[in-house]
Amino acid sequence: MRYLYTAFFYLITPFILLRLLWRSRLAPAYAKRWQERFGFFGHVRAQDSIWVHAVSVGETLAALPMIKSLMQRYPDTPIVVTTTTPTGSERVKAALGDSVLHVYAPYDMPGCVGRFLNRVQPKLAIIMETELWPNTVAACHRRGIPVVLANARLSAKSAKGYQRFSALAAPMLSQLSVVGAQHHDDAQRFYDLGLSQQQCQVTGSIKFDITLGEELRSAAQDLHNDWADCSGRPILLAASTHLGEDEKVLQGFHRILEQQPTTLLVLVPRHPERFDKVADLCRQQFTIQRRSEGGRIEGGTQVLVGDTMGEMMTFFGACDMAFMGGSWIESGGHNMIEPAAWGKPVFTGPSLFNFAEVSRLLIEAEGMGVVDTPEALASEVCRLIENPDQAKAMGENALAVADANRGALDRLLAIIDQQFNR
Template sequence: MLKILYRILWYIAAPLAVLRLLARARHERGYIQHIPERFGYLASYSAHNNAPLIWIHAVSLGETRAAQPLVQVLLDKCYNVQVLLTHMTPSGRALGEQLFGSRVLRCYLPYDMRGPVRRFLRAWRPVLGIIMETEVWPTLINECRYAGVPLVLTNARMSERSYHRALRFGAEVRQVFGSFTHVLAQSSVDAQRLGALGARDVTVVGNLKFDIKALPELAKLGRAWNMAIGHRPVWIAGSTREGEEAFVLDAYYQLGITNILLIIVPRHPQRFDEVAELIKHRGLKLARRSEWASASTIQSVHKTTTIAPLPDDVRVLLGDSMGEMQAYYAASDVAFIGGSLLPFGGHNLIEACAVGVPIVIGPHTFNFEQASIDAITSGAALRVRDSTTLARAVRIVLTDRTRRVAMGTAGSAFAARHRGAIHHTVDMLSALLPPMKP
């Protein structure tokens, strides 16, 4: 009965989903592009030229970053194979294009209806499907099983909140999770929850985000920005979500450090202008990365491009660019990881730890539960509750150089200690992957 209801709801929701895409396109043009792909209609049904095709679904930015090590291994070590990356958001698709260019194929994953999903599978004929993290679409999973496409849930995580929600669906959810060929979990807690939901052949392999390679070019770009900023303490609030910037700005006023530069990097590009207006409304002098350092790119760093000094009266730098988080972290003395002050579940703190910048996180990190606990335990991160405790933590880190260095060193060691998930993942997938290059 639930299956029938689910299908009916999707056919009702599909026209509304298109209207939502059109509405979101007012702020992010990418939402209006490639709409037929969301219904399984592709530009070319022979895009992969009969080569074995491995399909990886990475819904948005975070999952695309997590997929980076795996995609890199497949491109470097498998021969006569093509990789298809699917996404649900323009930001995820843009990052995939930035990371891999024409080396991978890309399209949007169709909506979870039988017709679109069947068209998608007929068009691409993947020999293996890899779903990143927590993307569970019942129709897609069932259709892959009927089509004989092995489907692996990779870098899988299951928060306590999502686990209890899923339990409400009883046998239906167990059938869905039981249809995965393998489940490769980030932690033993994730593995236990996924197994209780019906997943078979669950193995703990670790978190692929620890294996994301830091690009030397981005680190160099960040250092160039830092030099252009001058001798000022720099605090970054990265991957902030709606409503959090107000708390961050409240904390900024409470700091009592007059010459500090605050960098705010919203999670979603469609919010850049909105956040800029909020900063101006607070009476703070704003600069946008796209205007101040428009000539400073990864490519220009190789040519030792000189970046104009950031004016001393600029109090907030808006990070209105994509794919440069490593550079923002490298330019900073302390980092607050967004999505955690309000109940969004947090975002990836590993990237900042790997750069060696001290971390501050809020109370809501259920999407990165184990990594957050481990980072705090290792001395790399501090947890805060609100804007007042956020200001206090940032002040402690910025004014105590010994502690700041110790936290940064602990973060680098924490990130290095947990690397290796990519090797375990490839080992587990080896029976399903095409041959590796000699």
């Protein structure tokens, strides 16, 4: 089955390149460094390195505490970090600079993966969440490179997809060294696909292990003071919105302004190639400013478009409440642990399969509310603005969940140590 999969991958390579060019229309970085995706990246060698693969921004942010811990544990070991998107690449460079080697992950074809491994020569491979590729795993297994699937999650939807290709998925799973699953439900789905229980440990989600340093807290407070101005205006953050969600957020914001006319909406699209379109959409209906333009927020500004990269954690600290995007479309939601760690009330739509266990904990603790419609979002936001004690209690409930579930990083690092030193 893997041979058929490989042949198919080679056949569609021209279309993959065309897709890169198509995406580069809005995000020019997709047309750059494409050679790395085929395993060509100069003469850099990093023998006995630790290879960490994170797909995009979310996985990269989750991996950063782990990577920094590995740098402290193994100061003489090169760290190689791969991503598949330019935004993930930017996050790696901004957070880690030249302390790690970053390249784009090779396409899952034997030649590409082989060239990559020849140059990097890892002693250990760590794959974040569920970015599993049959040829990559097989190549590592053949070379005796342990593969750790870290912070692993497997939704019921994804499990069904793997089940349809069980002849390809089962051998791949058998070649993994260890799976550090976020929850027992994730582990069970891996077992159902053929993973042995000896290969899996439930570590929890390392996304709970967030450190909010004094510098970050200070920056968030300064930003809050700017946004709230002297009037103490309420601040609603709509974070990581997707195509089809911005209109709904703005629809709900119209209703919020009818009852709370001083409210400021901070709208942050998920993908940078949409920044201009979302800004134009907001400008048609509201008085706006763009974060990239700098300057203080004017009193008459109704919507601030968050069109910068790397500031989301500061935005969570600066807002009064947050709505998480990717949840009003079938995208499975985005990381609601981040606003919870700041002690902010959290709202989300009904699509939550990417964070099923986290969302369950937050909902049961009354730290997060699910809103199906823009009208429901407006109603809940206005309720909290009018009842600050309820808003405070909801934020404290969210923070309690975040604090109670820390410790996954230490459990994951213990697994990595065992595999690295075996």
